[in-house]
Amino acid sequence: MPPRKRTTDDGDEPVAKRRSSRQAAASMKKADEKDQGSVDKARKAVPSRTKERTAASEKDESKGDVKKTKKVTAATDEKKTPAKKGRQAKAKKEDEEEAKPPPKGGKPAKDDTKSLRAVSEDPDVDSIPTTNPDAPRHDGEWYWLMKAEPESRFENGIDVRFSIDDLRAREKPEGWDGIRAYAARNHMRNMNAGDKAFFYHSNCKEPGIAGVMEIVKEFSEDKSARRPGTPYYDPQSSKDNIRWSLVHVEFRKKFAVPIGLKELRELGKPGGPLENMMMLKQGRLSVSRVSAEEWKALNEIADEKAKEAGLKHEMTKLVK
Numbered sequence: 001m002p003p004r005k006r007t008t009d010d011g012d013e014p015v016a017k018r019r020s021s022r023q024a025a026a027s028m029k030k031a032d033e034k035d036q037g038s039v040d041k042a043r044k045a046v047p048s049r050t051k052e053r054t055a056a057s058e059k060d061e062s063k064g065d066v067k068k069t070k071k072v073t074a075a076t077d078e079k080k081t082p083a084k085k086g087r088q089a090k091a092k093k094e095d096e097e098e099a100k101p102p103p104k105g106g107k108p109a110k111d112d113t114k115s116l117r118a119v120s121e122d123p124d125v126d127s128i129p130t131t132n133p134d135a136p137r138h139d140g141e142w143y144w145l146m147k148a149e150p151e152s153r154f155e156n157g158i159d160v161r162f163s164i165d166d167l168r169a170r171e172k173p174e175g176w177d178g179i180r181a182y183a184a185r186n187h188m189r190n191m192n193a194g195d196k197a198f199f200y201h202s203n204c205k206e207p208g209i210a211g212v213m214e215i216v217k218e219f220s221e222d223k224s225a226r227r228p229g230t231p232y233y234d235p236q237s238s239k240d241n242i243r244w245s246l247v248h249v250e251f252r253k254k255f256a257v258p259i260g261l262k263e264l265r266e267l268g269k270p271g272g273p274l275e276n277m278m279m280l281k282q283g284r285l286s287v288s289r290v291s292a293e294e295w296k297a298l299n300e301i302a303d304e305k306a307k308e309a310g311l312k313h314e315m316t317k318l319v320k
Contacts, residue, residue, distance in 0.1 A: 057293060086253045125172045125217075125248065130193045132218040137192065143290040144187065144197035145279050146176060146213075146249075151204045155231035164199045164210040164254050168314070173248035177222045178232045179284075184287035188247045197249065198290065198298070200279070201258070208260035209298065211313075217248035255302045256311035273297040 011121040023114055150163035160178065167174055179185050195215045201207055222244040224230040225237040268274040274297070278288040290298075 005313045015299065028257050035087060076168065115310045123223075125175070126246065128217050128220055130217050132220065135192060135218045136190055138190075139243065142190075142192065143197045143292065143295040144191065144195060144215075145201045145209070145288050145290050146197045147202035147286040149203045150210075151298075153203065156233065158231045160231050163201065164251070165211075167199065167249070168251040168254060170251070172218045173250050175222070175246045175248050177224050179246065179286060180232050180284065182226075183282075184285055185245055187287045187289060189245055191215045191218060191247050193218055196252070196295070202286070206258070206260060208258045208264065209255065209302070210258050212252045212299075213249045213252040214252050215247050216250050219245040219247050222246040250316075252316055254314040256306035256307050256313050257302070259298060259302055259305070267297075267301075 148162045148164075150161055150165075152159050152161045154160070162169075176188070179188065195213050195216055197213050197215065198209045199211045199213050201210045225232065225234040225244045226239070227233060234243060264274060264277075264280065266272070268277055268280040274280060274294055277290070277294055279285065279290075282288060302313070
């Protein structure tokens with residue numbers, strides 16, 4: 001059965017009848033000869049000298065445009081370069097200042113607080129009030145135990161060591177910063193000015209109670225949490241979402257002979273004076289409560305150890 005003829009897209013009109021291959025070839029040859037004749041005629045109408053001048057003119061004009069563009073661009077760059085360099089230098093300086101870690105001891109340099117981000121600034125210690133109206137009041141002195149690491153350990157490239165000797169050398173109250181556990185933070189928020197705390201040397205060769213300090217300023221924001229580059233920077237902490245607090249303490253006494261962890265554990269056995277001591281039950285807690293009975297017992301033990309060694313505690317004033 002012969003194939004059907006192809007139709008247009010709408011299918012209504014048949015395609016014209018196909019010519020023979022000989023007729024098509026003759027027709028194409030005739031059209032080519034006609035086109036070539038038109039081209040030759042046009043070439044003769046334009047003198048070759050004019051053609052060369054036109055090409056040269058186009059070439060020169062093109063070069064002129066390029067030079068002009070470059071010159072204008074260079075002038076614009078010369079005009080904008082000083083301001084642009086100034087902006088780049090300023091941005092570079094700000095980036096360097098923001099990335100710069102605080103010096104040893106966690107105290108930032110004055111320029112460290114300048115950056116594009118809303119980082120924190122440490123207020124003058126004297127400007128921080130002694131009491132905080134948000135701190136709950138309690139009758140009499142409460143007692144605490146607070147841990148610090150006297151041997152070198154690096155967090156975020158910063159040595160976080162801090163011993164009772166470092167505290168003794170401070171001329172102003174020291175902010176107990178870097179607490180990043182909610183239970184320990186909440187204990188600090190319950191402290192009143194005048195409370196006492198044992199200074200406990202932790203994470204060292206001979207951990208134990210090294211002496212006594214006093215809380216002299218109730219809790220305020222630990223702004224180091226908002227400063228990039230600090231050992232315990234917390235990106236989730238902000239002015240609108242204050243997550244971490246600190247209290248300020250002062251040195252009061254360094255025991256002549258520390259009370260070591262092994263001895264504390266012996267005293268914490270059933271029937272011992274430290275049987276219910278929070279620090280022994282929650283060993284990882286860096287700030288814990290100490291009962292009045294435990295406080296009294298430990299100070300008496302420290303006095304006995306000093307007497308046996310023929311030594312005296314180093315003190316700033318008597319501790320109750």
